[in-house]
Amino acid sequence: MDPKVLDEAAERAGISPEYIDAWGQRKIISQETKRQLLDAMVGRRDQAGQSPVPPVWVIRPGDVPSLALELNDPVEWVLTEELGRQHEGSMEQYALTLPDSLPLGYHRLAVRSGLRHWRCQVIVAPARCYEPAALLAGQKLWGACIQLYTLRSRHNWGVGDFGDLALMLEGVAKQGGAFVGLNPIHALYPATPAWASPYSPSSRRWLNILYINVGALEDFVQSVQAQQWWSLPLTQSTLAALREDDVVDYAQVTQCKLTALTFAYEQFSRRGSDDKQYIDFVEFIRLGGESLRYQATFDALHRYLTREGHPSAGWQHWPVEYQQADSPQVREFSQRHHQEIRFFSWMQWVAARQFDQCFELSQRLNMPIGLYRDVAVGVSEGGMETWSDRTLYCLAAAVGAPPDRLGPQGQNWNLPPQDPNVLVARAYEPFIEMLRANMHHCGALRLDHVMSLLRLWWVPAQSSAVQGAYVSYPVDDLLAILALESHRQHCMVIGEDLGTVPREITEKLHAAGIYSYKVLFFERTSPSAFRSPTEYVSQAMATLTTHDLATLRGYWQQEDLRLGQRLKLYPDDAVYQHLLHDRQLARQALLDALHHWKCVPVTLSANAERVVMSPVLNRGIHRYVARSHSALLGLQPEDWLGMALPVNVPGTTDQYPNWRRKLTCGVVEMFDDPAVIRLLKEVNRLRKAAVAKTASLVVRKA
Template sequence: MSLIEQLAELVGFHASYTDAFGNQVYARDDARQALLAAMGYNIDDDAALTQSIVELKEQSWRKMLPPSHIAYSEEHDHYLTLSVKSDVADYISWTIETEHGESLSGNQTIADLHHLEYAKFDDAQFNKFNLKLPKLVDGYHNITVTLGDIVDSCPLIFAPKTCYSPQEVADFKMWGYAAQLYSLTSEKNWGMGDYGDLKQLIKNTATQGASAIGLNPLHPLYQNNPAHCSPYSPMSRCFLNTHYIDVTAAPNFDECKVAQKRVNSIAFKEKVIAVKSTELVDYVGVAELKYQVLEILFSHFIKQSNNDNHKEFDAFKASHGDDLLQHATFDALYEHFRQVDYNAFGWKTWPQAYQDPKSNEVKAFQQDNAERIEYFAYLQWLAHRQLKAASDTTKESGMPVGLYLDLAVGCDGSGVDVWSDKDVYVAGAAVGAPPDLLNTLGQDWGLTPINPVALQKQGYMPLVKALRSNMQYAGALRIDHILGLMRQYWVAPGMKADQGVFITFPLQDILRIIALESRRNQCVVIGEDLGTVPDGFGEIMQNAGLLSYKVLYFETWESGLFMRPEMYPELSMVTVSTHDLPTLAGWWTGRDLEWRQQLNLYPNEEMGVNDRQARISDRQNLIAALDDVGVIDMANAPEQSPATMNQELSLSVQKYLAMAPSRIQLIPIEDALEIKEQVNIPGTIDEHPNWRQKLPVSVEEFTHADSVVSLGKVMNQYRPKGSDNQ
């Protein structure tokens, strides 16, 4: 085995994997080398490689404590493994600082500890012992151990086994709608859906009996680059997207005369009409309108005397501390350097001194631009209070789940999370997915991966912050690409998406962290487990209390026949489609296959022909499945050739899924309205109108649309609120 192979194996890279087609794919040497270099290893010198290998092999012995330790709270006895160099000292002492500021301490002789194993190196012998820990409440603590002159500490986390369950939310099977927030149209908004529209959607759908509203990720995007609109490519997974602010709901909007004059001017109203009338969301036009008024409102806000709103804003800043300051500073720097150079998209294009958030130059910028940084913090406060208001509305409206939010798998490498914490990110590499049946060329998502070793050293706090940031508003959280918490597919810098390498992540520890945050926030967790799933992964998810993500299109046998509803697991969320897949109408009519052909997404013509042929039998199998369980009136079934969509099929499919024991069923609004075009086609950027399509029916009229009225009646028949729908 070469030095590169040895180092790659120790870091956690897989030598090979089995792809979706059953082929064994071996990692390329150049890919491993590039990824190791991106992680900071010196791969150009054999001596350096050898040293890195030795350090990795010996690190668990030479460091007294592990990078972090997670104790399983359901267990009776708790032990921490120590590594002790022989003949250093006979006694150890330890101190635990709990999350709530309490301090516990103890000491004992080495001879009294339970010996586990030993290792001899050239310079010394090391022994591993078990140190018994006191039982602590679930949470994030820290332990420091002293052995002679040696002092070491690590995060000590007590965490539960399972997440907050849907059975704890309600004793009946629930349903709701899934919406792309930007796509909402309304009488009030300024060209794209906003948090105010979300409140209206909640109120209206609650009257239908909906228990949840699912949303695209609401993570912050680049405020000064609104054309960057993919919600799955955020600059951070903490804080919120300020593009969604309902300007008219700002607390000082009605009393600010300058803002009122601007908004009521003929020129402004004409621009609002223009962006509302576009076929696709005009993110740049909408941003221009919103932020000019928000700047006016901020100027008015800071000139007001201290009132309840100021106290609320100050409390918001205090609760988010340095993280908010860092985020707002980044926004201000991004804006500043784009004014200098329009093409400065991200911190990597800034002068070297500003690429370090702790530099003297950044500190000076913060002092010189304090008011501008305050403005960006103000926008985050507005977004927070408006999404919190929407969340509160779900409770007031009797929605058991409420908001069902979405956590993206990672962050854009040019954003604030990577800028703020480069030690934990692997700059240059990208998270993606290997070739599969839908994406035969593989996928490079352009998201900067987290170094799993660095994540452990930081006590998993980057993940904790992302979970907390989203769970505070949500009754359910979908974690995109949950498989990435077990193993991630990394694409090396400059290499193609089908040349990636898998790397192992500490899944069991991460699941404990998710469970801890889930229970603290009383938030159900859904793991998006689509794609090639390793054997046993479903059982691992169920044991951790995560709901599986079941999509109708994929729930088939090898024969192509659809699985009956009772085959779906109870601990699952079921839906017809996702944002990356065709709508039901698009699937039935083959609109998605037309797009794939048009965009040259097939590696060869034969594959396109096979897909079109397969869709014919898929349609036949779906009708057969619907007929088998008695949810379709065959006299009203839609034509299959040529394929035409009708309401009978739309309602029958939702009935079919409603019969499943799955605790939650989500209906994409696009399916409720029988829309053909899908939200996003993976592997495309501008070739398809991804993340830009508007709904043809307004929020005000949505629950009055004929197809939606019929759907509401069906769902209340098959999944009524109450304990009798089991």
């Protein structure tokens, strides 16, 4: 292709011709990268002959509802509002102008010129996302951020479940907490349970069935077969061992749960058609539609093929006749294995019911937010979503990150990107459905790598991450839809905006009412100083750490760096020594800040080299972030318990038990621990005091 033609095509497709790297250097994207990414964009279309009316038109407050059309012939239009009310008109002076007072929502526009007809979805959205009344009133809220699978209890089967989540809600609410935040609980792979990363799911619309609290199911209790299996000494000894294990044995847990759930489903299948639960299940299937059918079929087929001797990490390695979701062989499988598919649909229904019950509990406990979910930036290349929707996902590319100081070779996350051109052509329906699924019965939604609303780093297949390029997304439209769905679901939005984030997206996120994400470890104004609590952004959630970073103890004791060295994560010893030196500066800076703000007693040494992690230091750091002016504060149970090992070590696969490590004690025992209770009561007191402090500052400024 002629270089000029290639450049123009790449620009139309949203491929940025250059970018500024982490060192401030301008980098030019190669012609080969542009060509490969254009080839990967299955949704790319030639511009000639397209409709003069866009597939979607997003209108926000302050916008003039007028659309320029390059049509010379007379034009008539009809707008049908979401609730059925209609407006009609004709185009004047090459501009189609709609009424000014359209209600928020999704409306249908039909345009006619002679014998030609076009359609457009009109989306009218609010200016900002929903915010809870407590935050609008200036309250400073706090809560726990957990990895659900890490929770221990006397009743669970070796992995935290929705029953444990209920215990967590009760414990946090009793101490004045406003929410419990969750790791992504998206659907993974029952047929390959070792695939445990919640950030590389099969689907973001459906749930991980391993979180079902099996023992709480009425049909499990009533099933004779289930209770006979439950009473077996082998069953009881297996479950006891799974509970005692310090890491989750996903293979064994999955085997036990699927065995028990099979018995429970057989009991459920005996219910009559007039049974309330049966009616609810049938309605769940109807509302789940094609997406649920694909999810259940994918899981059933994956399990079947694994049993037949075709184990795989994804559909690309299945026999070729099953690699297309709508193939005759898949349809035949669906007919022959109807009950197995219905079983997987039933498990999704059970998981959804138990999650909804947890949210309802949070409301009864008067928690201002209740549950908050985390949404992964994408899905894995071998999962249900890519299997069932080939036009949306670009399988010849992957999402990642360009080279930076800690990753000089860049990153490839092996998550196929969605084609922004297809998103627009489909009026953003996949994005809308994903938001609705995750915002349902949820008080807050955290978007991982929120910069993806603006741009994503695409890496062509078979290329290194260095050879990628940024691809732009329609950020204004996506933010408008996010605001609309946020209000409809009464669900606030938090954006994970760590790392290098362009100023343009930062300003847009703030204006759209999306809360920022501030991690203590990164809040340094210089190598020798930490940001003052009073200088934290108000429209934000502050945290001590994240699932990809060290725990508080691990950070202070530098155990995360030593672990990285043992796992050979650093290119050479010079990098390791640099990180150690920087950590020493950070520890001293943090200790200085703790003394300045009187968060630790004066008797504690002012020399960081002489201070080891202790309950006194732990409480002091919690006090520091509790004084933060950020509206939200998220804390990890690992830090209440003084744990050292991290949840996940980025850059590793089998070298470390990522997404498997549990808490050191049960949920009930944790909230019975006087040290934990003392810590949380103090956090709660300081959060309330931060409200008064902020109010006094506002008065003085006025």
